[in-house]
Amino acid sequence: MKVVVDYDLCESNAVCMQVAPEIFEVxxxxxxxxxxxxxxxxxxxxxxxxxxxxxxxxxxxxxx
Amino acid sequence: MDSICIVGASLAGIRAAQTLRSDGFxxxxxxxxxxxxxxxxxxxxxxxxxxxxxxNEGEPLYLVKGQDYDALELEERLGWRATSLNVEERIxxxxxxxxxxxxxxxxxxxxILLATGARAINIFRENLAGVYTLRSxxxxxxxxHELLALAEQVESKQAKSKRVAIVGAGFIGCEVAAVARWxxxxxxxIEMASQPLSRVLxxxxxxxxxxxxxxKGVDVHLNTMVEGLIGEEPNRVEGLYLVPFVAGEGNGATxxxxxxxxLPADLVIVGVGATPNIEWLEGSxxxxxxxxxxxxxxxxxxxxxxxxxxxxxxxxMNLRYKxxxxxxxxxxxxxxxxxxxxxxLAGGTSSKSKGIQEPFAPIPWFWSDQYxxxxxxxxIPSIDSKTVEFEILDGSIEEKKFAAVFKQNGKVxxxxxxxxxxxxxxxxxxxxxxxxxxx
Ligand SMILES: Cc1cc2nc3c(=O)[nH]c(=O)nc-3n(C[C@H](O)[C@H](O)[C@H](O)COP(=O)(O)OP(=O)(O)OC[C@H]3O[C@@H](n4cnc5c(N)ncnc54)[C@H](O)[C@@H]3O)c2cc1C
Ligand code: SF4
Numbered sequence: 001m002k003v004v005v006d007y008d009l010c011e012s013n014a015v016c017m018q019v020a021p022e023i024f025e026v027x028x029x030x031x032x033x034x035x036x037x038x039x040x041x042x043x044x045x046x047x048x049x050x051x052x053x054x055x056x057x058x059x060x061x062x063x064x
Numbered sequence: 065m066d067s068i069c070i071v072g073a074s075l076a077g078i079r080a081a082q083t084l085r086s087d088g089f090x091x092x093x094x095x096x097x098x099x100x101x102x103x104x105x106x107x108x109x110x111x112x113x114x115x116x117x118x119x120n121e122g123e124p125l126y127l128v129k130g131q132d133y134d135a136l137e138l139e140e141r142l143g144w145r146a147t148s149l150n151v152e153e154r155i156x157x158x159x160x161x162x163x164x165x166x167x168x169x170x171x172x173x174x175x176i177l178l179a180t181g182a183r184a185i186n187i188f189r190e191n192l193a194g195v196y197t198l199r200s201x202x203x204x205x206x207x208x209h210e211l212l213a214l215a216e217q218v219e220s221k222q223a224k225s226k227r228v229a230i231v232g233a234g235f236i237g238c239e240v241a242a243v244a245r246w247x248x249x250x251x252x253x254i255e256m257a258s259q260p261l262s263r264v265l266x267x268x269x270x271x272x273x274x275x276x277x278x279x280k281g282v283d284v285h286l287n288t289m290v291e292g293l294i295g296e297e298p299n300r301v302e303g304l305y306l307v308p309f310v311a312g313e314g315n316g317a318t319x320x321x322x323x324x325x326x327l328p329a330d331l332v333i334v335g336v337g338a339t340p341n342i343e344w345l346e347g348s349x350x351x352x353x354x355x356x357x358x359x360x361x362x363x364x365x366x367x368x369x370x371x372x373x374x375x376x377x378x379x380x381m382n383l384r385y386k387x388x389x390x391x392x393x394x395x396x397x398x399x400x401x402x403x404x405x406x407x408x409l410a411g412g413t414s415s416k417s418k419g420i421q422e423p424f425a426p427i428p429w430f431w432s433d434q435y436x437x438x439x440x441x442x443x444i445p446s447i448d449s450k451t452v453e454f455e456i457l458d459g460s461i462e463e464k465k466f467a468a469v470f471k472q473n474g475k476v477x478x479x480x481x482x483x484x485x486x487x488x489x490x491x492x493x494x495x496x497x498x499x500x501x502x503x
Contacts, residue, residue, distance in 0.1 A: 011438055015395070
């Protein structure tokens with residue numbers, strides 16, 4: 001699975017980083033960085049939760 | 065547990081269904097909702113959906129799209145309203161929404177999730193056109209048309225100016241004010257309290273929000289009550305009667321008021337808050353929470369055996385704060401629905417669940433977008449008393465970019481951010497350490 005972020009929608013509120021710090025990081029420059037674009041299956045639950053809790057619907061998952 | 069009925073097909077309801085399926089629940093899920101649309105997102109309704117040409121006017125922003133929605137295998141009853149609940153037998157009686165309800169059905173399931181949310185309060189009795197509350201996609205479409213039509217009249221110089229009066233400077237009122245200004249309309253924002261959002265954010269930060277709106281040209285009326293609408297029924301509204309309080313005179317119960325004023329307006333939006341949709345549960349035997357309104361639930365979000373609640377209509381015991389509370393925030397509806405259905409699964413006989421119930425004890429989180437400004441709030445600033453104190457963590461109020469820490473009795477109760485969205489989340493641990501859970 002692949003993490004896709006629509007940066008036009010993202011407002012850097014770090015909700016995803018709170019849920020899945022292994023995948024997302026909002027840095028001091030206030031931009032969101034995806035640390036791991038193709039996370040392991042074991043991170044699926046956290047990634048799904050990030051998708052559901054992103055207030056801007058900016059995250060989606062692309063299946064292989 | 066082999067079957068569940070989810071009543072309320074919106075944020076809490078659909079996220080509950082998603083949790084059930086991703087937890088491996090393969091039984092029957094009946095989703096009952098009195099709106100015809102599939103579950104959609106409400107926050108855009110007072111923001112981009114109200115004016116942005118990029119936003120598809122024909123349909124709302126759905127919460128689960130296409131194949132992902134189909135994969136949930138829901139038995140939908142959209143356009144059906146729950147009318148009563150039998151708690152012992154777990155039967156939800158529903159009726160198809162029409163002029164009157166003629167067709168009815170009974171749904172009997174092993175478990176029930178109540179997620180009927182809240183509706184906007186309208187304080188006006190007058191039957192005048194051009195007066196709206198905003199809660200649903202339908203409301204949004206109508207208000208959008210009204211706003212765009214007024215803007216068009218100004219732009220084409222048919223009218224010199226057009227005024228939108230917004231009653232209540234809560235989050236939704238403030239957001240609609242921003243949209244109307246963006247469209248080039250005159251805006252009056254009328255609030256009973258001494259500052260916008262002051263009940264949540266206190267005087268000083270409330271004053272900063274008022275400044276934001278004044279800077280953008282909004283005519284802000286504080287300490288002002290709206291006494292009624294101007295206009296002849298059933299024609300269009302022509303304005304409002306305002307009654308300003310005289311600051312520092314009279315007392316809380318009987319404040320001194322000044323002379324009544326007339327404020328002309330072409331459109332009136334009422335944003336004075338919401339009330340939970342729980343009337344249909346009267347007589348069901350479920351306890352209702354008088355103080356917070358809402359259905360009374362325990363720390364597991366359970367209202368009765370095999371019946372749970374989530375979202376805007378649930379009043380539950382948040383053990384982190386040891387307080388019964390009801391929270392009308394987007395993120396809360398999602399999180400609570402997850403706990404609620406997992407606790408239903410755990411209490412039932414499903415072999416998939418761990419069989420352990422978990423208390424729902426969140427630190428609330430909320431956001432609001434007004435103009436280019438991003439507001440974020442974590443925690444509950446005034447958890448212990450009415451006055452709130454704060455310290456600036458970063459930036460300054462003057463530059464309209466700051467993060468603040470709210471404190472009460474030496475404890476960090478909340479983090480507020482204006483245009484510092486990251487800092488609100490990354491400083492949440494300060495609340496966490498003063499209000500730990502488990503203790
Ligand atoms: C315009 C607007 C802007 C918002 N902006 C923000 C924001 O920026 N940030 C934020 O944190 N929160 C925001 N919110 C709040 C957030 O949208 C709500 O907290 C959230 O929608 C609550 O979800 P819910 O599922 O509990 O209830 P609701 O979304 O209210 O859904 C309840 C559903 O149940 C249906 N229903 C009611 N009674 C019955 C019945 N008897 N039978 C069947 N169906 C029934 C209703 O029609 C509705 O579809 C906003 C809300 C609105 C209205
Ligand atoms: S939760 Fe969404 S909006 Fe927030 S930082 Fe992550 S992607 Fe951006």
